[in-house]
């Protein structure tokens with residue numbers, strides 16, 4: 165794959181609007197098929213007995229250098245799944261190019277291994293992010309046709325899953341746990357209950373807070389969820405740790421006494437983190453659930 169990452173990276177800067185549109189269409193067809201196979205669910209289930217290695221990548225936010233670093237780093241690891249936790253565009257100047265490489269990956273022969281989750285920057289039209297640079301970056305690159313490419317990409321977001329359950333081990337999603345989720349189905353079909361229920365919004369937008377309860381978030385969307393909420397929801401879905409992204413940190417951050425791991429996989433402006441990280445869940449980490457402390461120590465690869 166390494167040679168292809170280099171090839172895709174070069175292509176990413178030169179590709180035409182028509183080629184980009186064709187790539188989005190191709191990836192959308194694949195994602196549509198996968199969603200149908202999940203009976204419309206936004207949850208990807210992984211049985212830990214069927215895999216030996218899962219790579220987890222946090223926010224990329226337009227940082228092509230970090231994306232290429234990760235893809236080259238994991239080239240020879242032969243991972244069974246690569247889970248991206250969302251937030252691909254915005255913030256970084258190479259957001260358009262990051263999308264190109266990720267969609268190439270999703271359209272490649274390794275497509276079954278690639279899981280791209282929805283972040284709040286890939287949310288539904290009624291949950292906009294501010295600032296949202298992506299449409300302007302497309303216009304900058306493709307002029308008037310940039311709008312068309314961006315519109316097509318927005319359509320693709322609707323087909324992305326937004327949670328991964330590694331059964332009896334880990335739950336992965338972009339933001340946080342919905343405070344009122346009582347079962348895995350509340351998470352799997354959160355998009356269908358939106359906006360009557362706030363589950364979907366909380367999955368994409370929420371952040372953990374130390375202590376108990378759930379509170380209003382300064383983000384203006386999602387909520388702050390405490391350790392008691394985490395305990396309740398993780399126990400309802402039968403896993404030990406929540407692996408999520410959404411907040412800048414020095415690569416990894418352990419929250420709520422090891423129940424939550426925050427992962428951040430990009431560097432550079434407008435954030436101030438000096439390190440970024442991705443996770444390698446190997447056979448050991450898949451055989452039995454580790455807590456976030458142990459994952460941060462043994463599974464994180466920093467740069």
Ligand SMILES: [Mn+2]
Pocket residue numbers: 251283284285338409410411
């Ligand atoms: Mn986010």
